[in-house]
Amino acid sequence: MIIDLRSDTVTKPSQAMLNAMLTTEVGDDVFREDTTVNRLEAKVSKLFGKQQALFFPSGTMANQTALKLHTNPGDQVICDKYAHIFNYESGGASFNSGVSCNLIDGNRGMFTAKQVKQAINPNAYYYSKTSLVEVENTTNKGGGACWDFNEILKIKSICDKNNLGFHLDGARLWNALIAKNETTKQYGDVFDTISVCFSKGLGCPVGSVLVGNNAIMEEAIRVRKIFGGNMRQAGYLAAAALFALENNLERLAEDHKKAKAIGNVLSSVSVVKTVAPIETNIVIFELHNSDDEVKFVQKLKEKNILIISMGGGKLRMVTHLDYTNTMHEKLLSVLSNKNFANN
The missing domain is CATH 3.40.640.10 (Type I PLP-dependent aspartate aminotransferase-like (Major domain))
Incomplete structure (x- = not known):
């Protein structure tokens, strides 16, 4: 998956x-x-x-x-x-x-x-x-x-x-x-x-x-x-x-809800410095050390999770129609694992 x-x-x-x-x-x-x-x-x-x-x-x-x-x-x-x-x-x-x-x-x-x-x-x-x-x-x-x-x-x-x-x-x-x-x-x-x-x-x-x-x-x-x-x-x-x-219009609220849930979990990840305010389906967050940016993306990729780098230590996730509840639960589980951020 x-x-x-x-x-x-x-x-x-x-x-x-x-x-x-x-x-x-x-x-x-x-x-x-x-x-x-x-x-x-x-x-x-x-x-x-x-x-x-x-x-x-x-x-x-x-x-x-x-x-x-x-x-x-x-x-x-x-x-x-x-x-x-x-x-x-x-x-x-x-x-x-x-x-x-x-x-x-x-x-x-x-x-x-x-x-x-x-x-x-x-x-x-x-x-x-x-x-x-x-x-x-x-x-x-x-x-x-x-x-x-x-x-x-x-x-x-x-x-x-x-x-x-x-x-x-x-x-x-x-x-x-x-x-x-x-x-x-x-x-x-x-x-x-x-x-x-x-x-x-x-x-x-x-x-x-x-x-x-x-x-x-x-x-x-x-x-x-x-x-x-x-x-x-x-x-x-x-x-x-x-x-x-x-x-597909009304269901956009689901994407917004999931984005906010991702933001809440990211706020507790040790390498994450800040999470920008989340109103809709885009999650932008910044790492303490910009050198960790490539490493963070790669670690997620190894778990079949793809996100985008914006440079300067900033990263982005965007929720959408094909991002299922099962995917959401897996992502939150990965981010919540303390070993993920520290390895």
């Missing part, structure tokens, strides 16, 4: 999801004739109260398209120093859109409206034009932290006053909604564009969706084509997303 906690992207479709995929009706989506893709886009746009939605093969492409829609070359995007669009999208913001990022030194990937206001460049021709504020919820590098929605509303007010776009990287927004008892409509009312992912907590093999109103989304399908993201019989993938929305 392999216990893979490197990411919530390692899940594989359940048999029920595969059945939904195999029996769905498909068409050529480039001609906009794939009925299952059309159903998914209509469902997600309705969930967020937006006029349009577009299916993408990846969250990175959805985010990169949003940046392109909101900006012109030479513009600047305000985001956190931990932002996925800056750290984990291969420099796509500069390569694809010709924009720079003004990085805010936030708290666990989250910043304040006051910080946004301070980060807006003066309106002079020799400054890069600030045109977009980007938020990530939950924060990946911030340990699955959830934003305070009241702070998001304050940032929205700053955006409105300064004619700035507002984009949400909602790769794990589903986790935040469950953890905070919030709604898709709340977020749809605030953000101009939102990307949501289905291949993380919801257990799909592939797929993200970008939503927004007609004015901002008018060129989205053209940008997707430029990025090479137009697909043909994509309904097989969209069927998985539809199944996930209907069956």
